[in-house]
Amino acid sequence: MSIATDSPMATRRSSDLSKHSAEVFAEAVDHPVMVTRRDGEALVLMSKREAEGRSRLLNFAAQLITVTLDDNGSLAERMSKAFPWMLALSPADRVTCAQDLIDAARASFSTDQPHLAIAELTSWKETATAVAAGLGSVDVGWLDDGEPVERP
Template sequence: MSAVTSERTVQSSELSRNSGEVFRAAEQGPITVTRRDGEPLILMRSEEFRRDHEGLEVASIIVAAALSPDSVPLHQRLAQSFGWINFLPEKERTACAAELVMVARACAAVAHYERLLVTAAGWRSTAEAFAEGYTPDHELTWLDEPEPLPDPRTA
């Protein structure tokens, strides 16, 4: 989750007087709004909040699987929540599990989970490619060197 403390703190009265300015600042990062009659509030973009929540959810699944005392391999425990792992070849399943744990731990250390979401999405995309029949020895003709085009300025 994003750091709850922000670079900017405003009083609730400033939010009332200069709401446009406070909202523009919240577009750049979370704002702490202090109040005389209650706990401070955090004002942030909903997408940022949603991504932080999603990242924490993915991290909690990974941590639960990693800490499970089960003798089942980690990638099989992760596949209970991330079924797409089963489309990866065995070697990639192990690498995926190890990378997800490593990235989750690093993200937890800095309280920012965007990198974990990107890593999980990358592995999922790889699994989807395998599910569609891609194999490492499959020839990808669409990645061949393109033929050079004539320079339109000289044509």
């Protein structure tokens, strides 16, 4: 899957895998590597983390497409149907969350960087989980008069 066609991909010959395997594997940990073969179609070598990130991004894209096809309600309401954990957020936060997720997805798709959307999705989901657990309603005790505090 290459959403951004402008992103360069390292290319190695299949013979490099036998002659310089450690070097090719180290390169594949950082970014996908296209391995060309004389007798067949080129292959792509990538880390499991990279492959899982791309898979999660495709799953997220499928959910966003479902949201866009629904024409009942606001974006935040439609997103809350696809991502029920958003219901733990305040109505204003749902609107912000929906827009942040769309923006992060667009950035991920256009730069071929799955982690941008996945990090935003994870961050908002963890926030909703914390709010649902009551962690957002704790009164914070602040120090008086801005006096310096001793180091522990």
